[in-house]
Amino acid sequence: MESNVKEETVEPNLDESSVEKTIVKDFNMVGETTVKEENLEPSVEKIIVKEETMESNMESNMDALQMSSSTFHLCGKAFSQWRYLLIHQRIHTGEKPYSCTECNKSFSQQSSLKLHQKIHTGEKPYTCDECGKCFRDKANLRAHQRIHTGEKPYQCSECDKSFSQLGYLQQHERVHTGERPYVCGDCDKAFKNQCDLNAHKRTHTGEKPYVCGDCGKSFRQGGSLKVHQRVHTGEKPYVCNDCGMAFTQGSALRSHQRLHTGEKPFPCPDCDKTFSRNDQLQAHQRVHTGEKPFSCSECGKSFNNTSNLHQHKRIHTGEKPYCCPECGRTFRLSTGLKNHNFYDLHNMQ
Numbered sequence: 095m096e097s098n099v100k101e102e103t104v105e106p107n108l109d110e111s112s113v114e115k116t117i118v119k120d121f122n123m124v125g126e127t128t129v130k131e132e133n134l135e136p137s138v139e140k141i142i143v144k145e146e147t148m149e150s151n152m153e154s155n156m157d158a159l160q161m162s163s164s165t166f167h168l169c170g171k172a173f174s175q176w177r178y179l180l181i182h183q184r185i186h187t188g189e190k191p192y193s194c195t196e197c198n199k200s201f202s203q204q205s206s207l208k209l210h211q212k213i214h215t216g217e218k219p220y221t222c223d224e225c226g227k228c229f230r231d232k233a234n235l236r237a238h239q240r241i242h243t244g245e246k247p248y249q250c251s252e253c254d255k256s257f258s259q260l261g262y263l264q265q266h267e268r269v270h271t272g273e274r275p276y277v278c279g280d281c282d283k284a285f286k287n288q289c290d291l292n293a294h295k296r297t298h299t300g301e302k303p304y305v306c307g308d309c310g311k312s313f314r315q316g317g318s319l320k321v322h323q324r325v326h327t328g329e330k331p332y333v334c335n336d337c338g339m340a341f342t343q344g345s346a347l348r349s350h351q352r353l354h355t356g357e358k359p360f361p362c363p364d365c366d367k368t369f370s371r372n373d374q375l376q377a378h379q380r381v382h383t384g385e386k387p388f389s390c391s392e393c394g395k396s397f398n399n400t401s402n403l404h405q406h407k408r409i410h411t412g413e414k415p416y417c418c419p420e421c422g423r424t425f426r427l428s429t430g431l432k433n434h435n436f437y438d439l440h441n442m443q
Contacts, residue, residue, distance in 0.1 A: 181202065250267060265286055324342040405427060
């Protein structure tokens with residue numbers, strides 16, 4: 095009976111009667127079996143491919159790799175396919191085999207390298223149908239489109255707050271857990287996300303890479319530059335639904351809305367006084383600590399907030415920015431103008 099076996103010989107056939115066979119099997123990933131025949135003559139190597147077993151061998155090898163992924167010892171994370179395990183392992187090993195030829199930045203996945211290279215080429219092939227904004231990859235386009243649809247599919251299990259992107263949810267959850275995994279190597283200050291850490295590091299280096307094209311003012315963060323540019327454009331995209339007042343920043347709108355709601359979510363741990371803004375709380379806490387970190391460069395006098403320092407500096411500069419529209423009298427402080435108008439001195443004359 096003929097066997098369903100194909101044979102390829104590397105060298106011419108020898109007399110099989112003179113061959114003493116020792117078969118050594120080595121199964122590789124594609125189901126091939128290597129057979130080595132040894133005799134008194136020079137060795138002959140034959141590759142025998144068993145067609146009927148190739149598919150079954152491949153499936154069994156893949157199953158073995160998939161089984162090994164479910165018992166990964168470093169973190170116990172399981173994967174549906176073995177190639178995902180190999181990629182994941184680079185998190186533990188730190189291996190980044192894919193390097194950018196432009197800037198030498200390295201990546202653990204080839205797809206991440208390809209996406210990064212679009213930064214150098216400027217390629218943004220994915221366009222939003224609503225506003226025409228372009229993106230380097232589909233994921234960022236889909237996340238952007240939720241701005242138009244209002245969709246927020248990622249919900250916090252602690253407070254039911256929803257987010258348009260998974261990354262925003264993960265950052266928000268650290269508000270509840272208190273986790274700050276990103277630590278500054280210079281001062282050990284910790285942050286909830288990498289972006290805040292990168293911005294903080296520039297306080298040590300003094301780097302301000304984001305420059306305003308209108309006035310030359312520079313900033314540590316790109317977001318700060320965008321907000322600043324609204325000073326030149328006059329744009330105020332954040333509008334209060336209660337009174338129609340508009341703001342250049344979303345945070346300023348949220349603080350303003352607390353005037354309508356009466357909400358004061360920032361309590362002082364020392365005296366139970368509450369505040370509508372976090373910066374107000376921080377300034378107040380210096381009353382308890384006695385800290386006065388803001389010093390006048392002219393006379394050395396110190397203050398617990400920048401507002402008081404700016405007001406004090408007007409003593410040295412003579413600046414009086416508050417002017418009465420009735421008589422033209424000017425004042426160094428807004429309270430001086432308010433008192434002037436309160437007593438209505440013009441009608442008393």
